[in-house]
Amino acid sequence: MCTRLPSPFLLLLLLGLSGAASAQERPDGDALFRQLDGELPTPGPTRAASGAPGHRYWQQQVDYRIEASLDEEKHRITGRERIDYRNNSPDVLRYLWVQLDQNTEAKDSELLRIRTTDPVGEENEKSYRELGYEVFRQSFAGGYQIRSVTTASQPPQPLSHTIRGTMLRVDLPQPLQPGGRFSFAIAWSYAIRDISVHSTRTGYELLEQDPKNAIYTIAHWYPRLAAYSERHGWHVHNYVGEEFSLEFGDFVVRLDAPVDVVVAATGELQNAAEVLSPAQRARLAQARAAKEPVFVITPAEAKAAEEAAAKGRPEGRRTWEFHAKNVRDFAWAASRKYAWDAMGVPVGERTVMAMSYYPNEAEPLWSKYSTHAVAHTLEGYGRYLEYPYPVALSCNGGVGGMEHPMISFQRARPEPDGTYSERRKYGLISVIIHEVGHNWFPMIVNNDERRWRWMDEGFNSFVQQVTEGYWEKEYPSRNSARRERILDYMKSSRDQPIMTNTSLLREGGNNAYSKVTLALTVLREAVLGRETFDFAFREYCRRWAFKRPYPGDFFRTMEDASGQDLDWFFRGWFFTADHVDLAITGVRQLELDTRDPEIEKPRAKAREDKRPRRLRELRNAAQPKRVDRHPSLRDYYDEFDEFAVTPTDRKDYQKLLEGLKPHERRLLKLQQRIYVVDFENVGGLP
Structure with a gap:
């Protein structure tokens, strides 16, 4: 029966977690709500039971000093780095492992050995993209050329080392004790991949309308120390395209490039006076207090550099120097095509420079949205953790979206006529938020x-x-x-x-x-x-x-x-x-029993009158009855109306009320609907 009452509400009575109706057997309620003690590692001195770092937590530190040169004609990077390794672990180390991620580009790389191709179905078709990649890899001479591995002391002494795929083991002259330090140097070079041919996370791009001026987005470019942790020891999995586990450290990086090429990188630029004009330095200073992005290098200046290079690239080179503290990696981008805009963003008591680098082909989309999206990310993610670094960069290039400390790469551009769709606009904003947001996870x-x-x-x-x-x-x-x-x-x-x-x-x-x-x-x-x-x-x-x-x-x-x-x-x-899938197997309405005979007996009579009669009852009603033929058989009970309210009923009700407390009497007049919903947990998630 459904009675209309004011102020309705829904009361869900959870009648238990049933087994699954699907083919997969679901655990019972006890299993679903069992504690995770067996699944989580036992707490200890390095990781506390509260989830905080333990009182003996440690991690290694690795500092780098890198000098590298970009050969624009050969699309090649040549570099030398000094690595200072600090053993903060309680373990004695006899060797160090170094990641050689560029060796994934070598013709004998593990990535190529385990890589599967696009499925070739009944149509015997293969995508041009996949075919182009496989043809390209046959001719590309990728991977590091390691020229030397030596001590950092003078004169340098060769160090015994072994290369296994993307990992380089450096054998130490003496075991490195807990708290000890060791410095060594690696000289190397490698060919940069053309990501105009096949997309990847690092390389150079040549635009169809400007095939002479490359845009470089460079990552995973220098030999990097592998992580060493209390749980896994050396992290020595060969790099086959996943991402990374790295150690924090300080970087001093000097990048040598053609004189008209603009370089953006992790860290703060140290020698602006040597690489920027007085007007550009003035604009950079102005941008620090600006409410809207200010061009440091204007689109007109970038266009002029392109046109000058088309007539003959200028001679000479210049070095850009960047310093970065307490970062786990370093990346950079470079092109003479780059315009550069910037604006300061208040972060606590500091000002962080949000900046964007992009070619004229990215306009007007990038100057309108990129730096604002960077600034918005600093504010949004800052609600959980204040951004600790001095700069945050968004760089346009051939990489579809990739993150590194303080710098990220995005590919989206408008149509050649400068128009763009709503999807392209919000796609750019979202990918910048996402890639700049990676500064928090996993860069910090x-x-x-x-x-x-x-x-x-x-x-x-x-x-x-x-x-x-x-x-x-x-x-x-x-x-x-x-x-x-x-x-x-x-x-x-x-x-x-x-x-x-x-x-x-x-x-x-x-x-x-x-x-x-x-x-x-x-x-x-x-x-x-x-x-x-x-x-x-x-x-x-x-x-x-x-x-x-x-x-x-x-x-x-x-x-x-x-x-x-x-x-x-x-x-x-x-x-x-498991997944969320609750099946409702029944809905029932409950009716409050007020115990008032003036209310409940009429309700009961109405229910009885509306009760469907069984076929047997209907047919029996027409049959002759013995008590009709012998009236003397009738007594009180034949005349009794069970739905009539009697003085005894009223007296009992008053006695009940007198025995109730005020809040209990109010409950008897509750004017709300009460439902019971029966459900079955089909999906398994509680």
Whole structure:
């Protein structure tokens, strides 16, 4: 029966977590809500049970002094670096491992040996892109040429070393004791890949309309020390295209380039007086206090450099020097085609320079949006952790979107006539927010990307979504557009737990980006609430800034700082491939029994009158009855009306009221609807 009452509300009575209706057997409620003690590493001196770094936490430090030269004719980089390694571990080290990431471009690289091609179906077709890549790789002489590995002392002494794929082992003359330091030097060179032919994360681009003036976006370019940690020792997985786990250190880098080429890089420019004109230096100073981006190098100046080079490249070279402190990597971009704009962004008591570098082919899209998007990222992500570096750069080039400390690469440009679609506009803004946002994850909160991709891509995509919400009302976030796709993915057989190692992911985009974004959104909006979530996530960022967190450190910190048991949430979302699918199996309305006979007996009579009669009852009603033929058989009960209100009923009701407390009497007059919803947990996520 459905009775109309004012002030309706819905009461959900959760009647338990049932088994699955799907083919996969789901765990029972006890398993879903079991603590994560067995899944997380045991706390110890380096990592506390609270999720914070332990009182004996340590990590290595590596400082670099690099001098490199760009050969624009041969598209080649030649360099020499001094590496100062500090052993902060309690272990004695007999050798050091160095990453040679450019060796993925060698013809005998492991990446090529394990790489699969595009599927060739019944049509026996193959994409031009895939075919072009394979033809290109046959002729490209990539990989490092290591010219020497020596001590840094004078005179330098050769060091015994061994190269295995993308890893170089340097054998130490003496074991390196805890707290000890060792300095050595590597001289090297390599050919830069043409990413106009095949897209990659680093290389040079030649535009069709200007095939003589390259745009260089250079990363993974110098031999880098591998990470060494208390959990994994040396991180020696060969580089086959994933991302990295690196150590923090200080960089002094001198980049030698043709005299008319503009260089952007990680760190602060040290010799502006040597590489910029007086007018350009004045504009750079003006930009620091500007409310809108100011051109340091104007599009007209960039165009003039292109046209002059077309007539004959000027002779001479100049060196750009950059210093960067407490970063885990260094990258740079260079081109004579670059215009450069900048504006200062207040960050705490400091001013951070947000800057963009781009060719005229990127106009008017880039001058309108790029630097503003950089500044917006500093503000948005700064709600969780203040940006610690002096500059943040967005550079246009052939790389579709890649992040490095203080500098990022983006490819999006308008049409040749300068027009652009709404998708291109917001795509550029979003990719800049995403790539600049990677300064927080993993460049500052230095997780191991090689093992746990979700800890940088997932966290970054989530904070990107939060930051986009501050750009404008109803910002068309791609994360929102992906929601239906990720829900379909989570219900499919392709789904994997978020806690799947990076190298085993079948669909990195869905699993490491979108699924984590959805999980953290649910945690923030539906489980903890924004204030509690933001406090806990801010604490995680604070604890692990410039350190190397692992998944357990995140899970434990979020519980510790939120004050809530979240093991059930992390187990379901991160350790299983379950999904949200609650089947409603029934809805029932309950009616309050007021105990008032003047109300309840008429209700009961109305229900009885409306009760459907069984066929047997209907047929029996017409049959002759014995009591009709023998009236003497009738007594009180034949005449009794069970729905009539009697004096006894009224007396009993008054006695009941007298025995109730005031709040109990008010409950008897409750004017609300009460429902029971029966459900079955088909998807498995609680």
